[in-house]
Amino acid sequence: MSGSYIYHRVGEEDEEKLATNKPRVSRWKALRDTLIVLLAIWGFISLVRSLHIPLPNLHPRLEGCQCGNSIAEAMEMGCKYDSLAAAWLPEHCRDDELTAEFERSGDGPNGSWLYYKDTHHTEPMTVEEVAALGDQPEARFHMTGQWHKVHCLFYWRKEHRFRFNGKTVEPRSDTEAHIHHCGQIFMGETYGTVSGVVFNTNEE
Structure with missing residues (x-):
């Protein structure tokens, strides 16, 4: 019917399943995502060290090593x-x-x-x-x-x-x-x- 909504009543057993399964799934996903990020960072650091890639100059606006005249x-x-x-x-x-x-x-x-x-x-x-x-x-x-x-x-x-x-x-x-x-x-x-x-x- 136009303009109407169909509601489905969740039974008590369903509510218990949702209450226990959903947080477990969310926690596992967060743990998995964190592990992936940490592994990516570790891999990048290992690559930089093995290739001896220089870090960018932290002070790109400063030219050379000059300190005035006095x-x-x-x-x-x-x-x-x-x-x-x-x-x-x-x-x-x-x-x-x-x-x-x-x-x-x-x-x-x-x-x-x-x-x-x-x-x-x-x-x-x-x-x-x-x-x-x-x-x-x-x-x-x-x-x-x-x-x-x-x-x-x-x-x-x-x-x-x-x-x-x-x-x-x-x-x-x-x-x-x-x-x-x-x-x-x-x-x-x-x-x-x-x-x-x-x-x-x-x-x-």
Whole structure:
């Protein structure tokens, strides 16, 4: 009949079946769907790791690893002094976890690194004093030859880790020339090394 509805009365037995079967089906479907999603995620992560696919740059708007021209400007840009790089670096170019490990791997007391004002290593400097040299482009600080070797080892690790942590290795260090330079450091024995502090690591 037009405009009328037919109602079917569900018996008590039917109601009990609906009450018990429906939730079981829903729970099983939810569990199955969750399992499929987890397996898909696990498969994707395994694929990325096996192929060494680099993660996308987490800071695509930032070009390279430049921190202005002064400490004040660098700090305003959110840059910090990185003792592994001997440079002021923006967050996307720093591997702070790796640098912290480097700072505990030195040949000084408690694994610290010793820095000096002079070639003969008689006038010690703190890391804060070294960082402040950024405002003196011609200034230099001195370290042991061991510092240079460990620096190279940690940079090779940094170049590997950036594929998975979304960081950017500074262009001046992400070169075959830098690897060749580190090879020479390992082949020879040196008393010490010398460096300046820079803000722009886009260039050698």
